[in-house]
Amino acid sequence: MGRLNGKVAIITGAARGQGEQAARLFVREGARVLLTDVLDEAGEALAAELGPSARYLRLDVSREDDWARAVSAVAELGPLNVLLNNAAVVFARSIADTTLEDYQRVIGINQVGTFLGMRSVIEPMKHAGGGSIINVSSIDGLQSKNGLVAYSASKWAIRGMTKTAALELGQFGIRVNSIHPGGIDTLMGNPAGIATADLDRYYTLQAIPRVGQPVEVAWMAVFLASDEASYCTGSEYPVDGGWHAGQRNPGLPGA
């Protein structure tokens, strides 16, 4: 028995990175998955590799009409149980150098995309008798960094929206939670493609002194999607190697 046996899921941003790893684990654990992204070639190839339990559909999360098409398409796999709102873009620029267009582009994908996704699945999940919505925020939705005004705003918004949705949808058996990855070795987290061993040097004072791997975040998504998480809603789940706990201080005992 897989941990997600019989469940039907939509994963956004599934063509690569954490979304790809989640798609692999979801299928391995028995789910039927609609993989979605704007990277059609990579998404199609992954769905073909994963076999009959996986399908690919183009879904730009910022487009309302794309969400309507995705909800229709997933119905062919069965009643919808899980939405993993994972797709996002990052944009690093000081506040002074961020144009309104830059800001609105990031908000449009990360924040509006998450809102549209949640709203689109309410009726199908009610029809299925309940479900799990998993919104991928970030460590930057719990704190922030210079240069991340638009990204951090979008990720804090996701954290807040998650709680509103949990309060509105719990009565229908729909759970809503947010995942907060720390530094993860994907194209987003490591755009220069630095070798993992070199990347680990940036994390020497973290409780777990290394960069995270995308599959480590995907396992949290499996848990929240599964019935193992039946009493979990409205909560924040960091997968950050202890980043949020603080940093080891070499000047104090125990370091």
Ligand SMILES: NC(=O)c1ccc[n+]([C@@H]2O[C@H](COP(=O)([O-])OP(=O)(O)OC[C@H]3O[C@@H](n4cnc5c(N)ncnc54)[C@H](O)[C@@H]3O)[C@@H](O)[C@H]2O)c1
């Ligand atoms: N990598 C990290 O260090 C890190 C840290 C904290 C949070 N996160 C979050 O984790 C999630 C996954 O990120 P990742 O590291 O796998 O990044 P990634 O860039 O490898 O993957 C993101 C995916 O989203 C897709 N995407 C982008 N815009 C889209 C749109 N408009 N519609 C649909 N799909 C779109 C991309 O094509 C890509 O496949 C994101 O929400 C990200 O903000 C990542």
